[in-house]
Amino acid sequence: FLLPQSLLGLISGVFVDRWNRKLTMILADSFIALCTLAITFMFFEGKVEIRYIYLLLVLHSIGSAFHTPAMQASVPLLAPANQLARVAGISQMINSACSIAGPPLGAFLLGLFDVAYILLLDVAGALIACVSLLFVHIPNPERKEKTKLNIWNDLREAANGVRAIKGLVSLFLISVLATFVIMPVNVLFPLLTLIHFSGSTFQMGIIEVVWGGGMLLGGGIIGIWALKINKVVLINAMYLLLGLMFFFSGLLPPEGFIFFAIFSFFGGMAGSIYYASFIAVIQLRVAPEILGRVFSTYSSVNLLPSILGLLGTGFIADTIGISTTFLISGLIVCLLGIISYFFPTMLSLGKDI
Structure with a gap:
C-alpha cells in the first residue's frame, strides 16, 4: 500500500499544483470509490480473490497520492494563518477517533452484514x-507565470522554494530520519505485547485503543486549546517524549504491561502533537502555489526510507531482540x-503559529 503512493508522490504534486484542487480531490475520491465498488461487485458474484484485494490497495494508494497533497495544500487557502495549527x-x-472506533465498528457490522454491503458504506x-x-x-493559488508542463522544472521550482526558506530543509531532514526509526518500531508493538509481555490479542487491542486515545488527546491539545508555543520547539519536544517512551518500553x-499501556498513551499523544505542528509549520511557511509539490514530495521521501526500515524490522528484531530494538x-x-x-533558523520557523 505504501510503495505506489511513495513512488507516484514524487510527481503527483506537480499536477496538484497545476490542476483545480477541489476537482482533484473529487476525482481522486471518486476513483477510489469506483475501485471499491468494483471489488464489491466481485464479492456479490462470489469471484473475489486475494490478488484483487491487493489491486484495490494499490489503486487506493494511487488515488491517495493525489487526494492527500491536494487536501493539505488547500487548507491554507481556506483557514486564517493563525488557525492552521488548530485545524x-x-x-x-x-x-x-476513526482509528479507535473503526475496528470495533467494522467487527460489529461484519456480524450483521455481508462484507459486500459494508464496502458499500465506504x-x-x-x-x-x-x-x-x-x-x-476552494480558491486556487495564482502561479507566477503560465508555463508548459515540465515535471522536472516544476519539481526544481518547488525545491528552490523550499531552499529559500531558512531552516526548512533541516526540518524536513530530521523528520525523515525520525520517521525512518519510528515506523519500523510501530510494527513491533504487537510483537512486544505478545512475546515480551506474553499478552493476548485482547491486550494488543488495548494498546491500539490507548495509542488512539493519546492521539485524540494530542489533537485536542493543539486543536482546542491552541497552545501558544513555538511549534518547532514543540516538535522537538515530541521527538524527546516519543524517544523516551520507546526507551522505557524496552x-x-x-x-510491566500496564506501564507499556501508559507509555503507549503518551506516545500516541506525542505523535499527534508532532504531526499537527509539523503540518501547520509547512502550510504557513511554504508558498501556496508550490505546496502540493512540497507535501507530495516530502511524503514520498519520508515513506521510501521507512519502507526499507519496515523490510528490515524482522531481521533486526530477530538479531538483537525486540526490547533492545525499542x-x-x-x-x-x-x-x-x-x-x-541546535538549529536556530529551524526554530524560528515555529514562531507566531
Missing part, C-alpha cells in the same frame, strides 16, 4: 464527501530531538 489538531482528532462515504466538496469554494520487565530506537529519536534544538 491540523482537529484533523488529528478526527483521524484518531462507497457511500466517498459519495457524501464528493457532493459536500461541490458546495465548498526496559520494562515481562510483568531501546536503541528510543535513544536515536531522543538524539534527533536534542540535535534539533
Whole structure:
C-alpha cells in the first residue's frame, strides 16, 4: 500500500499544483470509490480473490497520492494563518477517533452484514464527501507565470522554494530520519505485547485503543486549546517524549504491561502533537502555489526510507531482540530531538503559529 503512493508522490504534486484542487480531490475520491465498488461487485458474484484485494490497495494508494497533497495544500487557502495549527489538531482528532472506533465498528457490522454491503458504506462515504466538496469554494493559488508542463522544472521550482526558506530543509531532514526509526518500531508493538509481555490479542487491542486515545488527546491539545508555543520547539519536544517512551518500553520487565499501556498513551499523544505542528509549520511557511509539490514530495521521501526500515524490522528484531530494538530506537529519536534544538533558523520557523 505504501510503495505506489511513495513512488507516484514524487510527481503527483506537480499536477496538484497545476490542476483545480477541489476537482482533484473529487476525482481522486471518486476513483477510489469506483475501485471499491468494483471489488464489491466481485464479492456479490462470489469471484473475489486475494490478488484483487491487493489491486484495490494499490489503486487506493494511487488515488491517495493525489487526494492527500491536494487536501493539505488547500487548507491554507481556506483557514486564517493563525488557525492552521488548530485545524491540523482537529484533523488529528478526527483521524484518531476513526482509528479507535473503526475496528470495533467494522467487527460489529461484519456480524450483521455481508462484507459486500459494508464496502458499500465506504462507497457511500466517498459519495457524501464528493457532493459536500461541490458546495465548498476552494480558491486556487495564482502561479507566477503560465508555463508548459515540465515535471522536472516544476519539481526544481518547488525545491528552490523550499531552499529559500531558512531552516526548512533541516526540518524536513530530521523528520525523515525520525520517521525512518519510528515506523519500523510501530510494527513491533504487537510483537512486544505478545512475546515480551506474553499478552493476548485482547491486550494488543488495548494498546491500539490507548495509542488512539493519546492521539485524540494530542489533537485536542493543539486543536482546542491552541497552545501558544513555538511549534518547532514543540516538535522537538515530541521527538524527546516519543524517544523516551520507546526507551522505557524496552526496559520494562515481562510483568510491566500496564506501564507499556501508559507509555503507549503518551506516545500516541506525542505523535499527534508532532504531526499537527509539523503540518501547520509547512502550510504557513511554504508558498501556496508550490505546496502540493512540497507535501507530495516530502511524503514520498519520508515513506521510501521507512519502507526499507519496515523490510528490515524482522531481521533486526530477530538479531538483537525486540526490547533492545525499542531501546536503541528510543535513544536515536531522543538524539534527533536534542540535535534539533541546535538549529536556530529551524526554530524560528515555529514562531507566531
